[in-house]
Amino acid sequence: MSLLQLQNVHAYYGAIEALKGISLTVNEGEIVTLIGSNGAGKSTTLKSICGQVKTQGAISFNGREIGSQPPHQTASEGIAHVPEGRRIFSRLTVKENLEMGAFSVKDKKLIKERTEQAFVYFPRLKERFGQLGGTMSGGEQQMLAIARALMMKPRILLLDEPSMGLAPIIVEQIFDIIQELNREGMTILLVEQNAYQALQIAHRGYVIQTGEIIMEGEANLLLSNDQVKEAYLA
Amino acid sequence: MLYLFCGFYIHKRGFNMISEILQTLPQVLVDGLTLGAVYAVVAIGYTMVYGILEFINFAHGEIFMTGAFVGTSTLLIFNTAGLLSGMPGWVAYILILVTAMLFTGLMGVGIERVAYRPLRKAPKLITLISAIGVSFLLQDIVRFIADLKTGSFLVTGISLYNENVKIKTSSIWDSFDDAFLKTNSIIVLAVAVLLMIGLDIFINRTKWGVAMRAVAQDRETASLMSINVNKVIALTFFIGSALGGGTGVLFAQQYGTIDPYIGFILGLKAFTAAVLGGIGNVRGAMFGGLFIGVLEMFSAANLGIITSGNFGGEYKDVVAFIILITILIFKPEGLFGRAVKEKV
Numbered sequence: 001m002s003l004l005q006l007q008n009v010h011a012y013y014g015a016i017e018a019l020k021g022i023s024l025t026v027n028e029g030e031i032v033t034l035i036g037s038n039g040a041g042k043s044t045t046l047k048s049i050c051g052q053v054k055t056q057g058a059i060s061f062n063g064r065e066i067g068s069q070p071p072h073q074t075a076s077e078g079i080a081h082v083p084e085g086r087r088i089f090s091r092l093t094v095k096e097n098l099e100m101g102a103f104s105v106k107d108k109k110l111i112k113e114r115t116e117q118a119f120v121y122f123p124r125l126k127e128r129f130g131q132l133g134g135t136m137s138g139g140e141q142q143m144l145a146i147a148r149a150l151m152m153k154p155r156i157l158l159l160d161e162p163s164m165g166l167a168p169i170i171v172e173q174i175f176d177i178i179q180e181l182n183r184e185g186m187t188i189l190l191v192e193q194n195a196y197q198a199l200q201i202a203h204r205g206y207v208i209q210t211g212e213i214i215m216e217g218e219a220n221l222l223l224s225n226d227q228v229k230e231a232y233l234a
Numbered sequence: 235m236l237y238l239f240c241g242f243y244i245h246k247r248g249f250n251m252i253s254e255i256l257q258t259l260p261q262v263l264v265d266g267l268t269l270g271a272v273y274a275v276v277a278i279g280y281t282m283v284y285g286i287l288e289f290i291n292f293a294h295g296e297i298f299m300t301g302a303f304v305g306t307s308t309l310l311i312f313n314t315a316g317l318l319s320g321m322p323g324w325v326a327y328i329l330i331l332v333t334a335m336l337f338t339g340l341m342g343v344g345i346e347r348v349a350y351r352p353l354r355k356a357p358k359l360i361t362l363i364s365a366i367g368v369s370f371l372l373q374d375i376v377r378f379i380a381d382l383k384t385g386s387f388l389v390t391g392i393s394l395y396n397e398n399v400k401i402k403t404s405s406i407w408d409s410f411d412d413a414f415l416k417t418n419s420i421i422v423l424a425v426a427v428l429l430m431i432g433l434d435i436f437i438n439r440t441k442w443g444v445a446m447r448a449v450a451q452d453r454e455t456a457s458l459m460s461i462n463v464n465k466v467i468a469l470t471f472f473i474g475s476a477l478g479g480g481t482g483v484l485f486a487q488q489y490g491t492i493d494p495y496i497g498f499i500l501g502l503k504a505f506t507a508a509v510l511g512g513i514g515n516v517r518g519a520m521f522g523g524l525f526i527g528v529l530e531m532f533s534a535a536n537l538g539i540i541t542s543g544n545f546g547g548e549y550k551d552v553v554a555f556i557i558l559i560t561i562l563i564f565k566p567e568g569l570f571g572r573a574v575k576e577k578v
Contacts, residue, residue, distance in 0.1 A: 050458060075460035087455040089448050099441065100448050104460040152460065 003028045003187055004049065004079075004156055009057035009067075011041075011048045018044040020211040021057070026156065031178070031188045033219065035195040035232055036208035042191040043084050045208070046158045049189075050074055050081045062155070076104045080154035084161050084191075086145040090134025094125055097133050097144055101151030111151070118147040121177055139170035146177070156187040163194045175201055195232035199223045207232070253409060254539050260403035260413035262531045268419040268488070270527020271426035275481040276504035277511070277519035278433060279474035285450040285514035286470050289358050292365040293345060294478055295501020296372035297338050299494060301479025302486040303376050305334040306391035307383075313392055323394040327421065327487070334483045335476040342475025343468050351464070369497070377494040390491045395421060422484045429477055430520050436473075437516060446470055450514070503530075510558055512568030521569065529554045 004026040011019040019041050026032045036042050048055045051071040059067040066074050075081070080101075089097050098118060102111045119126040122143040128136055133144060142162055149157060159178065163171040171194070179201050182188055192198035199205050199219045207215040207228060215228065222228050276298050283291040308330045312318045318326060349368050353361045377387045395417040403410040437443040449456045449466045457463050485500070486492045507526045511518025533550035565571065 052454065052457075070462075071454075071457040072460045072462045075458050081458045083455060083458065087452055089451050089455070091451055092444065092447060096444050096448075099444060100456070100459045100461070103441070103445060148459070 001028050002026065003062060004189065005058075005060045006045070006049070007058040007060075009045075009048055009055050009059060011044050011053045011055045013044075013053070018053075018211055019048060019055070022048075022208070022211070022213055024206050024213065024216070026187060026189050028187055029182075029185060030204065031182050031190060031202045033190045033192055033195075033198040033202040033205045034208055035192055035198055035205060037232070038193065039210075040208045041211040042193075042208055043160055044211075046081060046083075046160050046189070046191055049158060050079065075152070078152070078155035079158065080149035080152055080156070081158040082145045082149045082160060082162065085164065086138075086141045088133040088141050088144050088148065091132060093130055093132055094128045094136075094144060095130060097148050098125075098151050101148035104152055114151050114153065118150060121150075121180070122147050139166050139173070142166060142170075142174060143177075146174075150181075154186075156189060157181070159188060159190045161191060161193060163192065163197065171197065195228070196223075251539055255536050256409040257411040258535045260401065260410050262535050263528065264401070264413045264415050264419065266528030266531035267524060268422050268527070269531060270524035271423050272481050272485055272488075272500070272523075273504045273507045273527050274520045274523025275426050275429055275477050276500065277507040277523045278430070278516055279478040280505050281508040281511070281513055281516055281519040282446075282470050282474040284508070285516075286446065286467060287350070287354075287361075289350075289361050290365070290505065291350075291474075292362065292501070293349075293368040293372060294474070295497030295504070296369040296376075297342055297345075297475045297497070298478040298482045298485070298500060298504075299492070299497030300341065300372055300376060301334040301338045301482025302492045302496065303380065303389065303482070303494075304337045304479065305330040305483030306389055306486045306492060308333045309392050309394075318392070327394050331425070331480055331483050335480040338479025338482070339472040339476030342471040342478075345475075346468060346471040351467075373494045373497070380494065388491055388493050391486050393418070393490060394487060416488070418488050422488055425484055426481070429480060433473065433477065433516065442466070442469060506555070506558060510561065510568055512571035515568070515570045518568055518570030526554060526558070529557060 002025045006022055006024050009019055009022045010017060022041070022045060024032070024034070024045075034042050034045060044053060047053045049059060049066075051066070051069055051074045055067055057067070058065060061074075061077065061079060066077070089100065092100070098115055099111065102114060105111055105114075124140055125144060125147055128140060133141065136144065146157075146159070146162070162174050162178070166174070175197055178188060178190065190198055190202060199222055202219040204217065205219045205222045206213050207222070215222065215225070217225075223233070276294065279294045279297070280291065283289065283294070309318070309326065312321070312326060312329075345368055349364045350361055353364055380387045380389055397417045399415045399417060399420070401413045401415055403413050437446060445456065445461050445466055446469065448459070449461060449463055453463050456466070485496070503526060504523065507522035508519045509522070510525065511520070511522030530550050533553040534547040537549055537553060538546045561569070
């Protein structure tokens with residue numbers, strides 16, 4: 001069943017049309033990846049879903065139109081967005097960052113449970129619990145950003161370039177965790193420049209170029225597609 | 235021989251000077267801290283709004299002034315209604331504080347909604363002009379109402395506590411004179427400190443307080459955490475303005491007579507206190523306020539002594555600001571400016 005669906009979505013930054021009629025679907029339980037080069041419109045697609053940019057067209061989540069609502073409302077309905085560049089609150093502690101992730105959660109016991117759960121995925125965060133976010137390494141910050149998004153127990157996780165600026169070994173760890181989250185039922189929309197790694201863990205993929213989807217299909221088919229190979233995997 | 239004489243003279247003068255300064259020091263500290271507490275609480279309002287919107291709310295001094303007028307007129311109304319005689323002073327004090335704080339808090343929210351929010355995407359300079367407009371507007375509205383009701387825009391309120399207390403600081407060290415303290419100064423200090431502690435706990439320990447800091451750091455990301463950014467901004471204005479208005483009541487009680495222009499200089503000094511402490515930093519603003527208050531009182535009391543009467547206490551602001559400028563030249567981010575290095 002489709003959880004998130006974009007139909008003919010256009011997005012604008014002033015006079016510039018950043019998305020020129022994007023359609024894509026994410027089904028419950030899937031990892032779907034959106035790959036493309038710099039400036040193709042990957043981040044804009046995620047921002048459109050979250051209500052951070054003005055859009056035209058239909059964006060529906062769980063059968064409900066969400067295209068015109070403010071970001072905080074979309075978030076509280078179960079769409080968690082891990083933004084590009086991690087964007088953790090660097091002058092808040094790890095603990096406070098996680099609490100902010102759970103802002104819509106009223107039950108303190110639930111927050112505690114989910115914090116414990118976050119430690120299972122990311123044991124490093126336990127060691128860093130009282131530390132300011134900004135003092136951690138890039139990899140730890142990325143882990144915190146994902147953990148923070150999970151605190152609201154979202155129905156879908158939008159990840160914007162989680163591999164950006166990280167050492168290969170850390171990227172590997174992050175991707176393992178993404179897969180593990182998915183195995184436990186989390187639906188994931190993954191935006192990546194690192195197309196090879198993204199397609200390896202995804203079920204399906206979309207290729208975006210200058211604001212348009214130019215190709216879509218099963219991840220393993222895209223991996224072996226000559227055009228994709230030449231443009232993104234070389 | 236002449237040298238010796240001069241040396242002796244200078245030495246003796248220096249000694250006299252120090253002993254004179256020491257004598258008045260307890261009084262200077264008492265008065266300086268009281269005034270500084272007023273600056274500090276008003277400074278918090280500037281720094282909170284700056285922290286979250288990166289803009290100086292120049293109408294904040296007028297919110298302080300409005301608080302002073304609301305408190306004073308509430309008290310006058312109680313008095314005409316004959317309620318005051320049957321009411322203990324502290325009850326009246328709390329009532330006028332709460333009334334003024336609620337009034338100015340809501341007023342701050344309203345000002346943000348009408349004069350700042352529509353300009354949020356405009357350049358900061360435009361919002362600043364809007365703030366200056368609001369501040370003129372408030373001055374004139376208050377002047378108009380005060381003039382209409384009392385026939386003068388200078389309003390003298392009712393002092394709830396006007397006894398003096400003598401603190402025997404001379405018994406601590408015999409170089410000190412005794413200090414005199416209005417009972418009201420104690421109230422000013424106590425209320426200011428309570429407000430500051432309350433705010434500090436709110437910002438650091440509660441969910442909405444943490445959300446406030448999160449929005450100050452990264453508004454866009456905060457909204458992804460399902461934080462309603464507009465609500466947080468409104469809350470910031472409510473708290474900052476309520477603190478400013480409450481301080482206005484303390485000020486009116488302390489100094490007796492108020493006029494619609496008291497917010498200007500006081501606001502300027504509180505703003506300076508906020509910059510000194512590192513704008514955006516709440517604890518910095520508290521410290522900056524106390525620092526400027528003490529500095530000002532110290533200059534007022536001792537400038538004449540130090541310069542052998544060439545410059546009197548009326549130059550207190552000049553001295554205070556020279557010291558501030560000197561500090562800011564060497565530490566432009568303020569005393570408690572951002573110390574954490576951020577990794578990108």
